[in-house]
Structure formats: structure tokens, C-alpha cells
Amino acid sequence: MIQSVAIVGGTHGNETSGIQLLRNWQKWGIPAQYGELSVACMLANDAAIQANVRFMDEDLNRQFTPARLSNESAAKEAVLARQLNQQLGPKGQSKTDLVIDIHNTTSAMGATLIILSADEFHVQMARYVKQHMPEANILLEDEKPVSEHGYLCTTGKRGVMIEVGGQPQGVLKEEVYQLTEALAHVLLGFCLAYNKGKTATLPECEVYRLGHEVSFPLEDNGQRSAMIHHKLQDADFAPLLAGQPVFKCFDGSEIVWEGESPTYPHFINEAAYARLHVAFATASLVTL
Template identity: 30%
Template structure:
């Protein structure tokens, strides 16, 4: 692909902004409720965490035996409403709103480093963006749409809402929607390199061999230093007896989700990423003639 080639992409006619996927992350829940009230009054379903059931309920497997919990039913409803995942009828863009207890600021997470829609939105928001490993079998909510990403904002304790974090999320969502309007109106977005952070691995807390209980916390010099380069031999953990445990990796990497509350049960103290540059081509929306020609080409194939 030539660097100056303009990629034509379908119009983003339907955009879903989702909040409250995890029931104790309140900024997205309050923001989604506020925006939905502007459109129409509707009964809000009970707030539940869909964290543990999304992988199963959005997967192509059949129903599980026994009683089906509410969270799984709700996940299947969301998949039917926004998708079904992978179908031509899925919404064009899903933005799933989340809070983190880690000091990550406004961070955008995608499952691909070649989704030009998401990467151009990342550029537009001028925020720290990192992409997970390419994962075509992801079953998170933002993967249901044809394009999708999660917006993580923190630090904010789970179960509370901080006005500055809520304001940052509100501004981020509005900038995203503004970009969609610009794109749909026919604006051309020039190609450019974008820095992304690709997740490499997770690190667990040091644990007792027999009891598996945590025996150290994040080192004070590392706490709240999300996306700051961690070099080999830098302080990583501090045991409860005061001993410093150092990072023994072979290369300097970028930590994120440092000391995230929800990840204790997953055995993750922090994740490490490698920073790299991705060339994002220029894009613009398809004209009706181009869309028809594309459909005819697909039918011929």
C-alpha cells in the first residue's frame, strides 16, 4: 500500500456507546444513562458485572446446562442487539466505557493494530493508546461491532465516581462522536504514524509457594507510573518485610494496569507492553457509487 493512498471505508451509520459493563465502574454507567435520557426514557436494567460471563455468552458455543444466570442472559441480549458478532448486521462502531484503579489517564484499548477507524479515532483524541495482541476470537463487548474499542479512564476507585474522571470520559466520548460526524460527512483524514503499546505479558504478585498468598506489593517507585518505561533491575515489588524485588526482564517495557484492583483475583499485578509505531493510511468514507461497486465485487467472488 502506498503511504499516500486513501482507503475508502463504509459509513459509520450506527455507533453504540456502552457503560456499566462492569457493575462497579460508575463513570460509564452515569454517562450512558445521561445520554440515553436525552434520546428517550427507558427502564434501566439492574446493574450487574458482566466481567466473568462475556467470554462464554458471546462465544459460538451452545447454552450451558442448568439455570442460566442473569449476566449471561444479558450478554446474549447485548450480542443480539449490537451484533450478532461477526454478522453484516452488527453495529459499525462500539465504544465500551470502563474505569480502572490504575493511573492510566484516558487510555484506548483495541484488539487490532490495523483497524484504521479506531486508530484514527485514537489520533483524534490525542490520548495514550495501546492495542492488545491481535485476537480475532475476542468476546469482549467492544468486539461485537465491526469496529470497537474500550475507553479506560483512571485512577478511580471501583464503586465511586470522581468528577474529574467523569469529565474526562465525557470529553473523550464527545470527541469520538465528533470524529464520526467528520468522517461520515466526507472529510479525508491524512495518513500518519501512530505510537501504540502492544501487550507482551502479565506479571503476578510474588506469592507464598504453599499458601499462594501475596507476599509483596507494588514498589512505591513503580506505583502510579503507568506507561513509564520499566528497565531491567528497576524496583518492581516491595515485600511486606521491606525487601525490594527488582524487574528481571531482558528488555525495557512499558507497564500498565499497575495494581488494578479487579486483577488481584486474576493473578495480575501489572501488564507489560512494547511501544512501536504503526503507519495509519489516509481514509475517507465510501461514496454510494463506491459502496455499490464494492458490493458487486463481493457478489462476484
């Protein structure tokens, strides 16, 4: 049974879709059809929102591992994470049945639902989302146990992320906002349907399962020797086959894909990962 739901925006202060949706729902109230649920709307990182930056000191959405929550770091987001964990969680003994954390990406990922587990609840959620919003992508990040993720949404008994793009940091695009709102509605609609036992027999669906990150090629001095190839740019979740170009080198040559074939690249050229030199992440297609 899903009773208490927390919808969070502004975990990253320059991802505007969730921030605006939450402000609108705080102003006008949660749509009436979800009255059976106890829905809390929350903006997570006010300081980062005011500054229109991803974070002040450290990435808030990496602070919620058991190790980080139990240390005494004075970094702004570490302090904030401990507060949010008390408010929403605490992680492992949570008072919140479901945390929905809303993000944007600069990558062309459309409306993507990120789930962290392929347990019965999240399988039903994935199937429901694909049935009600076929254009949505489902990304399964189950490479480690849910409890070991540092994501804010892991403070809930269950937690998922809405990730919508492509939208530049600090910018609000109508299409991206509408997709964000639509996916939030579908998730709340799922909660109602789940509580009524209506989601147990939905048809199977295909989801993308996170593989690994691929880095930009670097020279010995740490500078990049290539950029994302134009044929890969904005081709998030399109199948990438061995031999297809992934990088255009500044010397004019190309680097082709030599990994798993097909793979389903996503977070292609994501601005927030640029300082880490992450070019994209891979995924395989699995049926849930």
C-alpha cells in the first residue's frame, strides 16, 4: 500500500522542470484526483536553487549512502542530506512509502523513469508507465543494492527518479516541463492503481539496464582529444552497433564503438558529468 508520497524537486538547483512543477503544485495544490494519497511537495536544495547551480559544495544526490549519512561532514549538502534523511526517511526505516525525485538532463533522453530495483513493485510501475506513456523510457540502475546508492530517493521505502531532457542547465523548456508533469501524473496514477490491486497483470515491457560509463579520450596532459561524434549526439537510447562512430577526434579521425553490440547509450554529453569526462553510459535491453 502506498499512502505517503514525497515529490522532490531542486535536488540539483539548476534543473528547473521539477522546481517549477513543485512550485506550481505548492501554489495550486496537488491535482484533486490524488486526494487518497498523502503527497508532500518539497524543494530539496534552496541555496543551490537560489544560486542556479547544481550544488554548493558537493552533489546532494550522492550523499545518501549509509557511510556518508553517518559521517559528520560540514559540507553544505552533507548537512542538508542528514536533515532530509530525518524528514523523509530515515533510510532503511522510512516513514515515506514512495519518494519521487525529479531531475533534468542536458541529454536528449526524453521522459525517463529511473528505477533502482526490479522487484515486484517497480516492475509493475515500469509496466504501468509504458502502458500509459509509451514514449517514456525506463532505466533500471540495479548494479548495486538500493541501500548502497547515494541517491536522495533511497530515503523512501521505495524511491524513483524522473529524468527528463534535453534541457540546458538553468533553462525551462515547455516540452520538457510537459513531459515532466505527465510522468509525475502517471506515477501518482500508478500509486492509486497499485493500491486497488489493478497493476498485477500488466503486460511485460522492455527497459534499459545500466551498463557502464564511457569516458572521453584524454591526452597525457588530461585534455580531451575528441568530442562526441555528431551521429551519436542526441541519439540517446538508440541502438549503437560495433563499428559505428562515437567520437570525432580533433585530428580529424574518428573512434568507432568496439563494445557490446548493440548497446543503448544515454546521458550522452551530459553537462553535469563533463568535469568527470564521462561521455555517455551504456545499457542493455531487458524485459520486465
